Amino acid sequence: MSLWATKPLSILMQEASEEGAHTLKRSLGALNLTLLGIGAIIGAGIFVLTGQAAAQYAGPAIVGSFVIAGFGCLFAGLCYAEFASMIPIAGSAYTYGYATLGELFAWIIGWDLILEYLFAASTVSVGWSGYFVEFMKEIGLEIPARVAGAPFKWVEASKSFEATSSVINLPAIVLIAALTTLLVLGIKESARFNNFAVFIKITIVLLVIGFGFFYVNTANWHPFMPENAGTFGHFGFSGVVRGAAVVFFAYIGFDAVSTAAQEARNPQKDLPVGILASLAVCTLLYILMALVMTGLTPFANLNVPHPVFVAIDAAGPALKWLTYLINIGAIAGLSSVVLVMLMGQPRIFYAMARDGLLPPIFGRVHPRFQTPYIATIVTGLVAMFIGGFFPIDVLGELVSIGTLLAFVIVCGGVLVLRYRSPGLDRPFRTPFVPFVPVMGILTCGFMMVFLPGATWLRLAIWMALGLAIYFFYGRHHSVLGKSAP
Numbered sequence: 017m018s019l020w021a022t023k024p025l026s027i028l029m030q031e032a033s034e035e036g037a038h039t040l041k042r043s044l045g046a047l048n049l050t051l052l053g054i055g056a057i058i059g060a061g062i063f064v065l066t067g068q069a070a071a072q073y074a075g076p077a078i079v080g081s082f083v084i085a086g087f088g089c090l091f092a093g094l095c096y097a098e099f100a101s102m103i104p105i106a107g108s109a110y111t112y113g114y115a116t117l118g119e120l121f122a123w124i125i126g127w128d129l130i131l132e133y134l135f136a137a138s139t140v141s142v143g144w145s146g147y148f149v150e151f152m153k154e155i156g157l158e159i160p161a162r163v164a165g166a167p168f169k170w171v172e173a174s175k176s177f178e179a180t181s182s183v184i185n186l187p188a189i190v191l192i193a194a195l196t197t198l199l200v201l202g203i204k205e206s207a208r209f210n211n212f213a214v215f216i217k218i219t220i221v222l223l224v225i226g227f228g229f230f231y232v233n234t235a236n237w238h239p240f241m242p243e244n245a246g247t248f249g250h251f252g253f254s255g256v257v258r259g260a261a262v263v264f265f266a267y268i269g270f271d272a273v274s275t276a277a278q279e280a281r282n283p284q285k286d287l288p289v290g291i292l293a294s295l296a297v298c299t300l301l302y303i304l305m306a307l308v309m310t311g312l313t314p315f316a317n318l319n320v321p322h323p324v325f326v327a328i329d330a331a332g333p334a335l336k337w338l339t340y341l342i343n344i345g346a347i348a349g350l351s352s353v354v355l356v357m358l359m360g361q362p363r364i365f366y367a368m369a370r371d372g373l374l375p376p377i378f379g380r381v382h383p384r385f386q387t388p389y390i391a392t393i394v395t396g397l398v399a400m401f402i403g404g405f406f407p408i409d410v411l412g413e414l415v416s417i418g419t420l421l422a423f424v425i426v427c428g429g430v431l432v433l434r435y436r437s438p439g440l441d442r443p444f445r446t447p448f449v450p451f452v453p454v455m456g457i458l459t460c461g462f463m464m465v466f467l468p469g470a471t472w473l474r475l476a477i478w479m480a481l482g483l484a485i486y487f488f489y490g491r492h493h494s495v496l497g498k499s500a501p
Contacts, residue, residue: 020118023371023496025440028103028115044279046286048207052356053273053294055210058217059353061266062305063346064143067315067323074259075251076310077241079303081259086299088260088463089267091456092423093295094446095430097288100274101444109271109426111367116429116436119373119497123490125425126368127482131475132271132418133361134395137354138402139415141188142166144350145403146322148187151343159187166407188403195355196396199362200382200389206355213352218301220345224324225304227338231331232311242315249466261463264416266302267295271422272360284443322346358399362391372498373490413471414478420460421475427456 044052070078099112110129114122149164165182199206244252273290280286309318313330320326325342328335362378366388369379382389430446430453446452491497 019120019491021496022116022118023111023114023122025103025115025437028111044204044207044286045281046289048211049273049280049286049290050293051211051214052207052359053290054218054298055214055352056272056356056360057267057294057298058214058221058301059140059143059266059350061263061302062221063147063322063324063350064140065263065266066302066306067309067318067320067327069259069262070306070310070315071317071319071323073249073251073255073262075240075242075255075315076237076307077256078259078263078310078315079306080241080256081263082299082302082306084257084260084459085264085267085463086295086302088264088420088423088456088459089295089299091452091459092427093291094452095423095427095456096271096274097291097444098430098442098446099426100287100291101284102440102442109274109422109429110364112429113425114371116433117425119491119494120486121425122371123368123373123482123486124479125422126364126373127479127486128418128421128425129364130361130482131478132415132422133357133364134399135402135418136415137192137357137361137395137399138188138406140350140353140357141191141399141403142185142407144191144347144354145185145187146320147325147343147346147350148191150322150325151340151347154340154343167405169407185404189400191351191354192358192396192400192403195351195358196392196399199355199359199392199396200385200387202385202387206359210352210355213348213355217345217349217352220341220349221301221305223338223341224328225301225308227335228308228312228328228331231335232308234311236311236314249468254466257463258466261416261420261466262413263302264420264460264463267298267419271419272356288444358392358395361395361399362388365391365395368490370495372493372495373486375489413467414474417464417467417471417475420464423460424457424464427453427460 066078069081070076074081096109099109103111103115110122110126113125145164149159152159161181162183163186165180165185167180167182167184168177169180198209241253241256242251244250244254248254249258273294274287305324309323309327312327317326317330322343324346325339328338328342365374365378366381368374369376369391378391378394379388380390381387431450433440434449
């Protein structure tokens with residue numbers, strides 16, 4: 017079989033209409049899907065990466081980073097919405113790639129999505145740990161640093177890992193274990209937990225923005241774009257673009273919405289709504305939060321695991337009451353992000369296993385809970401290891417480059433399918449084709465260029481490992497390949 021053979025849309029639609037004990041349960045509406053998107057987007061980006069990217073790359077001009085990243089997401093989101101309405105089954109960009117670009121591209125994007133979701137869950141669990149430890153300290157229960165941090169850190173100057181005083185990040189491991197258990201029990205139960213967490217964190221974010229603006233010191237915004245520090249990507253315009261590439265990690269929530277396509281009650285209508293609504297709400301909140309944080313304290317002070325806490329604390333006693341709520345909001349909010357990431361990853365495994373590209377055990381559905389339980393447990397175990405031993409900056413950049421690559425391929429897939437099969441039913445049509453998908457490709461590709469070389473090297477190693485698995489296993493077990501004449 018050709019490496020470029022595509023999976024017929026007729027087969028995909030037949031899979032989408034299947035029901036029974038071995039298929040996923042359709043129980044999510046437009047509001048659930050929108051909240052899933054917000055649950056994934058409002059989290060590490062606001063509570064962790066905004067401050068760190070401002071401190072290391074862009075200064076107060078991190079606002080510009082969010083605008084650039086937001087435009088890239090808008091173009092990619094419109095392309096995702098078209099595919100999600102056409103092909104409403106689990107698998108997200110992997111499934112879209114299989115229908116348009118061929119099996120090899122599908123494998124590449126599926127393997128890339130594994131990087132995206134698996135490392136995203138681990139990254140956010142590390143950020144959650146930082147806020148949880150701070151909250152415990154506030155109520156008089158101090159967790160020793162030796163069991164609340166990564167044993168290694170990445171030193172950019174020497175391009176190497178160095179040991180820290182910590183042994184393991186135990187809070188991150190416990191969080192992932194608890195949420196993995198919840199996900200095994202059912203998608204509806206998981207959605208309810210996410211809805212509750214989203215309500216809490218949106219309330220806290222609005223409180224921080226609303227009260228924080230009264231205490232902003234505009235002197236902290238000058239210079240708005242600090243001069244380049246002499247190194248590419250550290251302040252100046254190159255720093256703003258690198259900041260956009262780093263915080264792009266924060267926007268992968270609408271991608272997570274598409275992974276739940278096979279659990280949506282009316283996917284053709286509800287998926288585009290969930291994708292675009294969650295993106296619009298969160299972009300506005302990110303920009304406002306970035307302005308408040310960099311206005312409350314000099315941006316250099318925000319290079320910590322809990323920057324929102326630091327920013328509000330700098331306002332003095334008047335907002336002391338809000339610091340307690342911030343930790344509660346961050347704990348709840350980051351929990352929902354980890355939940356959605358851990359939910360997305362097994363559904364990529366599920367789709368790939370059904371196509372024969374991964375062992376069938378990853379496609380098993382629990383007979384009672386109707387969840388991909390084996391894939392969920394495996395995902396949780398690996399995420400526990402990564403979150404327990406690696407620092408957040410290394411993990412966050414890996415997720416960003418994986419997400420950007422996925423978006424480039426999805427935008428390319430819309431172009432290919434428009435010209436190859438223009439007559440297909442498209443309940444939602446990406447507007448202004450080819451302008452929108454081409455701009456999505458260019459914007460996301462541009463941001464990828466600004467990520468550090470070490471991140472590109474890690475991506476190359478990950479992809480090489482994935483291709484080896486495909487050519488040694490996936491290609492020989494492909495369901496599509498076996499059915500080819």
